[in-house]
Amino acid sequence: xxxxxxxxxxxxxxxxxxxxxxxxxxxxxxxxxxxxxxxxxxxxxxxxxxxxxxxxxxxxxxxxxxxxxxxxxxxxxxxxxxxxxxxxxxxxxxxxxxxxxxxxxxxxxxx
Amino acid sequence: xxxxxxxxxxxxxxxxxxxxxxxxxxxxxxxxxxxxxxxxxxxxxxxxxxxxxxxxxxxxxxxxxxxxxxxxxxxxxxxxxxxxxxxxxxxxxxxxxxxxxxxxxxxxxx
Numbered sequence: 001x002x003x004x005x006x007x008x009x010x011x012x013x014x015x016x017x018x019x020x021x022x023x024x025x026x027x028x029x030x031x032x033x034x035x036x037x038x039x040x041x042x043x044x045x046x047x048x049x050x051x052x053x054x055x056x057x058x059x060x061x062x063x064x065x066x067x068x069x070x071x072x073x074x075x076x077x078x079x080x081x082x083x084x085x086x087x088x089x090x091x092x093x094x095x096x097x098x099x100x101x102x103x104x105x106x107x108x109x110x111x
Numbered sequence: 112x113x114x115x116x117x118x119x120x121x122x123x124x125x126x127x128x129x130x131x132x133x134x135x136x137x138x139x140x141x142x143x144x145x146x147x148x149x150x151x152x153x154x155x156x157x158x159x160x161x162x163x164x165x166x167x168x169x170x171x172x173x174x175x176x177x178x179x180x181x182x183x184x185x186x187x188x189x190x191x192x193x194x195x196x197x198x199x200x201x202x203x204x205x206x207x208x209x210x211x212x213x214x215x216x217x218x219x220x221x
Contacts, residue, residue: 033210042202042214043154088154098144098167099210101154 006089006102014110019076021105023089024069030094032065034074037086037104046074046087079109113137117203117213125221127192132216134186134203142206143186145178147171148215149199157201160186193220 006023013019025032031050035043049056049065049072056063062075076083086106090099116135124130136143145157158168160178177189186205190197200215 035212040200040217043212045209045211048209090154098156098159098169099146099154100156101146103153 006087006105008105009103010106010108012108012110013079015079015081017079019079019083019107019109021074021087021107022071023073023102024071025089025091025100025102026070027091027093029067029091030097031092032063032072033090033092033099034061034063034072035088035090035101037088039085043088076107079107081109081111083107084109113211115203115205115211115213117201117216119216120214121217121219123219123221124193126195130190130193130197130218132188132190132201132203132218134188134205134213135184136186136203136205137207137211138184140205140207140211142166143178143180144204144206144210145188146202146204146212147199148202149196154202157188190218193218195220 029051031048033048034046036046037043047058047061047063049063060077065072086104088101088104090101092099118133143160146154147157148154156169158172159166175191179187198220200217202215203213204210
């Protein structure tokens with residue numbers, strides 16, 4: 001299987017705190033992407049990091065990739081109640097190939 | 112902003128009935144996908160489609176499933192004889208590099 005695990009499975013923090021989610025995978029990858037899913041809704045693309053990149057920022061999001069450890073982390077800084085959602089990492093092994101998703105982290109931001 | 116649209120948003124059907132889920136991918140995209148998410152579980156790949164043929168399919172995508180691009184814009188997923196375990200959210204996606212997902216079609220099989 002291409003995909004590993006995400007941890008934690010669930011994370012509950014106070015508004016304003018930072019949230020860190022981790023993702024591991026098993027095989028070599030081309031890209032790793034993070035998606036958000038609000039309950040019962042579609043998948044919203046957050047950020048893509050290529051296998052030759054180590055860190056990427058987008059607004060309050062910071063993604064790191066360690067290909068030697070086959071792991072990635074997503075950091076959301078200064079969390080807001082609207083960040084409450086499930087977050088999934090997904091990997092692909094080549095351009096336009098299928099994405100393999102992790103189990104996701106369910107993030108709850110308490111006001 | 113261009114988006115992938117899916118219809119219906121929710122369909123309830125009886126076991127054994129045929130279901131067709133429809134998707135309109137982003138117009139200049141060439142790669143199309145269907146994914147499935149059973150409630151509370153992870154998103155699973157079903158099938159990818161390129162150049163009017165299936166390029167890859169998963170073990171889930173058995174003979175009960177088929178995909179079609181009938182008119183150059185729509186991309187459909189057909190389930191011939193639905194089973195209870197087909198109840199899930201079905202997501203269409205299209206790509207010219209980065210994947211864009213639709214909002215999903217919730218299928219409930221009774």
